[in-house]
Amino acid sequence: MKRLGIVVTLVVLMGLAGVVTATAQTTTVDFDNPTPPGSSFSLLDGVLQGIDFGTGQWRWETAYSADPTNHIFFDSPLGSSRTFQFSPAPRTLTSMNVFTTGSSGPSGTLTLSDDLGQTVTRTVAMGSMQLVTTGWVQPSTVVTVTFTSGWNLGIDDIAYTAAVSGPPQIGQWSGPFNWPIVTVHMMLSPSGQVLAWDRQDGGGSARLWNPATETFTPVPNGSNLFCSGHSILADGRTIVVGGHVDNFVGIQDVNVFDPVAQSWTAAAPMAYPRWYPTATTLADGRVLVTSGSATCSTCKADIPEVYDPAANTWTPLTNARLTLPLYPFMFVLPDGRVLNAGSDEASIETRVLDVQAQTWTMVDSVPVGGGSAAMYGPARVMKSGSPADVDLPSTPTINRTWVIDMTQPAPAWRETAPMAFPRGHHNLTILPDGTVLVVGGGRTTDGVDLTQAVYEAELWSPQTETWSTMARMQVPRLYHSTALLLPDGRVLVAGGGRFQGYPQIDQLNAEVYSPPYLFWGARPTITLAPSSVAYGNSFQVSTPDASSIARVSLVRLGAVTHSFDQDQRFLELSFQRGSDSITVQAPANANLAPRGFYMLFLINSTGVPSVAAFVRL
Ligand SMILES: [Cu+2]
Numbered sequence: 001m002k003r004l005g006i007v008v009t010l011v012v013l014m015g016l017a018g019v020v021t022a023t024a025q026t027t028t029v030d031f032d033n034p035t036p037p038g039s040s041f042s043l044l045d046g047v048l049q050g051i052d053f054g055t056g057q058w059r060w061e062t063a064y065s066a067d068p069t070n071h072i073f074f075d076s077p078l079g080s081s082r083t084f085q086f087s088p089a090p091r092t093l094t095s096m097n098v099f100t101t102g103s104s105g106p107s108g109t110l111t112l113s114d115d116l117g118q119t120v121t122r123t124v125a126m127g128s129m130q131l132v133t134t135g136w137v138q139p140s141t142v143v144t145v146t147f148t149s150g151w152n153l154g155i156d157d158i159a160y161t162a163a164v165s166g167p168p169q170i171g172q173w174s175g176p177f178n179w180p181i182v183t184v185h186m187m188l189s190p191s192g193q194v195l196a197w198d199r200q201d202g203g204g205s206a207r208l209w210n211p212a213t214e215t216f217t218p219v220p221n222g223s224n225l226f227c228s229g230h231s232i233l234a235d236g237r238t239i240v241v242g243g244h245v246d247n248f249v250g251i252q253d254v255n256v257f258d259p260v261a262q263s264w265t266a267a268a269p270m271a272y273p274r275w276y277p278t279a280t281t282l283a284d285g286r287v288l289v290t291s292g293s294a295t296c297s298t299c300k301a302d303i304p305e306v307y308d309p310a311a312n313t314w315t316p317l318t319n320a321r322l323t324l325p326l327y328p329f330m331f332v333l334p335d336g337r338v339l340n341a342g343s344d345e346a347s348i349e350t351r352v353l354d355v356q357a358q359t360w361t362m363v364d365s366v367p368v369g370g371g372s373a374a375m376y377g378p379a380r381v382m383k384s385g386s387p388a389d390v391d392l393p394s395t396p397t398i399n400r401t402w403v404i405d406m407t408q409p410a411p412a413w414r415e416t417a418p419m420a421f422p423r424g425h426h427n428l429t430i431l432p433d434g435t436v437l438v439v440g441g442g443r444t445t446d447g448v449d450l451t452q453a454v455y456e457a458e459l460w461s462p463q464t465e466t467w468s469t470m471a472r473m474q475v476p477r478l479y480h481s482t483a484l485l486l487p488d489g490r491v492l493v494a495g496g497g498r499f500q501g502y503p504q505i506d507q508l509n510a511e512v513y514s515p516p517y518l519f520w521g522a523r524p525t526i527t528l529a530p531s532s533v534a535y536g537n538s539f540q541v542s543t544p545d546a547s548s549i550a551r552v553s554l555v556r557l558g559a560v561t562h563s564f565d566q567d568q569r570f571l572e573l574s575f576q577r578g579s580d581s582i583t584v585q586a587p588a589n590a591n592l593a594p595r596g597f598y599m600l601f602l603i604n605s606t607g608v609p610s611v612a613a614f615v616r617l
Pocket residue numbers: 227480562
């Protein structure tokens with residue numbers, strides 16, 4: 001077969017509902033047609049049929065041993081590994097034929113690995129050509145070939161694919177757009193506008209960004225809101241807890257932003273100063289605040305507090321005292337308890353907090369990684385990458401991914417397929433269809449080494465529990481970068497920077513990512529939705545696309561900083577189709593969806609989401 005040269009096959013990639021197709025072209029490099037330069041035993045240097053064999057690494061030869069045609073082998077008996085690089089890259093290595101001529105033993109062990117960490121290991125027996133298929137799904141740039149008996153390895157018929165990658169497969173970035181601030185904090189208001197601020201001038205830098213007009217309105221606040229925590233209150237106002245005096249020194253200030261009046265109000269201060277705390281909206285609309293450093297690097301605010309917006313009072317949970325790392329990942333569970341699923345800066349045991357009883361219960365005593373986390377369904381949380389503390393010596397980050405299902409009798413983190421890229425300081429953002437987007441971050445924990453930045457977005461499927469590599473953004477976004485789902489289904493990605501001594505990482509700009517679903521055809525539309533709905537009730541949503549609606553989801557308005565969106569959560573709703581409307585079943589109770597505002601999305605049978613309607617529960 002290999003004398004046919006480049007073999008072209010068309011592979012149909014399955015799209016949602018079979019509507020989306022892409023073609024993948026397979027190229028097979030057989031070293032026969034065309035014949036490599038020079039004569040048999042010549043060095044194979046440079047690029048041949050889309051593969052760069054480097055310099056002085058490989059030779060080619062005519063028939064030898066088990067292979068009656070041209071093939072390649074190591075250029076010398078020294079060493080047990082060689083590399084080649086796709087050019088252009090990346091490409092997905094699908095298979096190769098190998099044989100061994102080794103005289104020292106009956107066989108050798110072949111390992112193929114790539115720059116993404118994909119590997120395949122195979123024993124190669126003597127006497128015949130053997131096909132090695134990789135099973136790799138991610139495209140590689142560099143492939144390393146290791147064989148335990150070095151140059152005895154012969155290689156032929158290297159097959160790779162170049163998947164067609166356009167916006168329907170990998171989405172599309174727009175920008176970067178110049179912004180007046182490095183967006184360390186950003187959150188969505190029920191008005192559709194984004195509230196954001198910088199480190200410089202703290203609350204004085206606060207602005208509202210209008211996605212429709214792409215304009216800013218200054219909304220300065222007198223507190224230093226840098227390194228605060230925040231969530232969206234049940235009435236749609238944003239609550240901001242704590243902030244910054246100095247590194248590890250927080251403030252007790254609590255500030256509330258009204259998106260209608262576009263003005264701030266000071267609320268009752270917390271009992272403890274907090275720097276790097278997490279604010280979590282509870283089922284009943286009260287707000288739980290956990291962690292944060294109080295007055296020094298070892299002085300954590302270890303007593304959680306609960307804010308009652310109606311009474312404007314704080315209640316310390318003195319019996320629930322527990323030292324947690326900074327910016328803990330907290331999620332309200334269907335039973336009303338609050339899960340601590342990790343933290344921005346350190347791997348920790350997993351516990352649940354019963355706010356009423358003021359007790360912590362261990363869930364999983366084995367600390368695993370996770371530098372960001374997202375709740376992708378009731379009681380289901382996923383996390384990936386490395387927590388990253390910029391005050392510790394830099395270490396390589398990881399690409400590992402875990403899920404936990406809190407409905408299980410003995411819940412524990414379960415590892416799923418890794419991201420293509422190791423990351424720390426990345427952001428996980430839940431999308432209208434329940435998939436999870438990861439953007440930004442880097443291969444080291446320092447948060448400032450721009451050479452280690454990861455530009456590719458990746459999209460995680462809760463069905464397959466696997467990641468797919470998406471389009472690359474333009475700008476490195478490391479420490480203090482942020483990502484926020486917009487009501488139109490795009491993701492606003494901004495910030496990165498404001499780490500003392502490293503002005504080169506400051507990003508005074510934003511980019512907007514359009515996920516693949518925005519390129520799959522016409523969007524369903526919502527013509528009318530109720531502004532508020534009651535738990536347990538059904539409600540009507542008018543849409544001319546009722547017959548094609550396949551899913552209905554709620555996504556809580558995001559409030560993100562330091563790699564973690566403190567308020568985002570995802571919930572799918574059951575529904576029935578009418579002729580020009582659908583009847584949707586509201587969440588049964590407030591534990592499933594704490595009181596407040598949500599983006600309601602209709603998703604059609606192709607997987608395309610509507611623009612959201614804001615609905616208050
Ligand atoms: Cu910070």
